[in-house]
Amino acid sequence: MFITQLNKQPKRVTQQDVARAAGVHRSSVCLAMQNHPNIPVATRERIQEIARKLGYQPDPMLSALAVYRRQQSPRVFQGTLAWLGNTLPHYDWRKIPIFQQNYEGAVACAQSHGYTVEVFDLQTPDISPQRMAGILRSRNITGIFVAPQPKPYATLDFPWEHFSAVTFGFTLLQPLLHCVAATQYRATLQTMQRMRGLGYKRIAFASSLLQDERVDHNCLAAYLAEMAIHGEKPLLTPLKPGWTTPENLSAWMREVRPEAAVISLDVRDMLIEAGFRFPRDVAIACPMMFEPNGPLAGVCENSRLVGEASADFLVAMIQRGERGVPPVPQRLLIEGTWVEGTTLPPLRPAPAAKRKTAARSGKSRKV
Template identity: 30%
Template structure:
C-alpha cells in the first residue's frame, strides 16, 4: 500500500514547522501569501491528499442536523474597549482557535464585553440565560484589571483562558510560560552560552503569576552563581509603549555583559536599534514570544491557537456531562511552546 503523505512529511521537505504547513493548507490569513502558495504547491507536488475519513467525519458533524442551529457559547472579555484585546497577537489567536474548534464541535461563539457601559453584569447574565447560553469562556481580561464578573456561576459551565480574574476558580487553560522560558534558556545553554540575560516589563511577569521569572530563576540553578544575571524587569505600560528605555537597557547590558538576551521584540528592539547594536555579533538573541513559526529569529512559538481550542474542548466536555457551576477542584491545563531555530542564536559549541 502506498504511504499516505502527512503534514510532517511536507514540513520536513519544506523546512517549516508542521503548524505552518497546517495553516498554509487552510489558507490561514496570518501567513504571508507567498508562503501559503509555496507550501500548497509543494503539497500538490508530493501528492498530499486530505484524509477522506476525517473529512467525512467533519462534514457529518456539520451537516448531520442541518435544521438545528449551532449551540451558542459565550466568549466573555473585559478590555478597555470592546475589541481592544484584538491588538494582542496572543489574545486574538486564543479567540481564533476557540471559534474554529467550536465550529468543528457544533457550537458557535458569541462575544460579550463586560466593560460595556450600557450593560451591567446582571443584565449580561440575563441575556446569556435568555439566549440559552450555558457555556462561558472567560478570556482577555485587561492587564491591571482583576474584577470578577457578577454572574450566576451556578447556572453555567465555565472555563478561563489565562489567569484573570484571579478570584474566579474555574478550569483554566494557558500557555506554559514557565516551560517556554526554560526551553529558551536551555537552548542557549546547549548552544554554548553561559551568561544568559532576560528583559521584560514587570507587568508581563505579574500578569501570569510570575511564571516567567519562576522558570528563569529555576533554570539559572544550572549555572555557577557568577554567571547568573539578574532579570531586567522594567516599568512598562501594558496598553502603551512596551519598550525599555535605551538608557536603562544599556546600563543593564554594560553591568552584566550578557552573551545572549531572551526577550520579545516589542520590549527591546527599539533600544537595540537606537544603540546600533548587532545581533548576533554583539550578543545572541532569543525571542520567547514569536508570533509565527516562519520567523528567522530563534525563539519559541506559543501555540496560542491550541489554547483557544482546548478551552472549547474542555467546556464542551463539561456541557456534555452536565457539569454546571464552579468546580470543586479546578484544574489548570498548560500548552507548551514550540522551539524555532534561527540565525540570531549561532552555536558556540565546537562540533
C-alpha cells in the same frame, strides 16, 4: 453455579428508579445529575441525595455509546457560546496576535462541535455584569470563554453559577476558573537549554514587570531554577514598575554584557528602538512567541491550539453539566514549538590569537 451467581447480582439502579422514588420525570433526574440550572437548586439536591442513597451510578457503556453516536452523527447546530471580552481604551484583545489566535482556534473547534461563538464585552455601556448574564441566559447561552484580562491579578464580579466557563492564561485572579495556557515555564527552560547547547554561558533574563506578572512569573521562575541548578548568578533586569524603557535597557545591557538573553517581546522592541541588532550586539530568544516564521528564535506558543483545547474543554463541561466556579480549578497546558530563527546562532569560539594571549597571560600569573 456460575449462572446462579450471575442471577444473584443486584439490579443496576437506573434514572427511572430514581425518578420513581423522587416523584419526578426521568428527564428531571437527567438534568439534576448534570447540575442543570433549569432544575431548582433544592429539587436538584433532593434528587441527587435520593440517587446517592439508592446507589445510582451512570452506566459507562451507555455514556460511551452516547459519545460515539455524537461523533458519528452529522454536526448540527447545538447553540451559541459566548466570548466574553473586557475591552478598555488602552487594551483590545483583538489587536494582540496571541489572543486573536486563541479566539480563532476556539471558534474553529466550537464549530466542529456544532456551536457558534459570539463576542460580548463587559465594558458595553449601560450593561452591568448581572444584566449581561441575563442576556446570555435569555438566549440559552450556557458556555463562556473568558478572554485574557487587560491587567494581571484581575477580578470579575459575575454570576458564574449559571454558566460553564474557561479562561486563558493567568491574568484572572478571581474567580479561579479552569484555564488553558501555554507552558511558559517549560518554554523558558527549553530556551535556556538551547542556549547552553549552542555554547552560551553568560545568560541574562530581560522582561518588564507587567509581562512577567501576566504569565504568573513562570518565565522568571524557570530562569532562576536553571541558574540555581548550574550554580550561576542570575543576571536580571530590575522588575520594577516603570523601569523598563529603551534607555534603561540599553544601559543595563552594556553594563552586564551578557552573551545571550531570554527576553519578552516588549523588551525586544525596546532594544531595537535603542539601536540594538541581533545577534550582532547580543544573542536573544523569546519563550513566548506568536510568529513561527520570523527571524526571532524561541518558542512559539501555538496559540491557536490553546484556543482549540479551550473549546474542547468548555463543550465537555457543558455536556457534563458543570457550572459555576469549580471547587478545584484545572490548568491545561499546551506545549509550544521551538523556532530556530536567526537571533541565536552557535556561539563563536574566541579567535586563536586571543586564546594564545590568554594562555600566555595565564602562564605569567603562575610564574
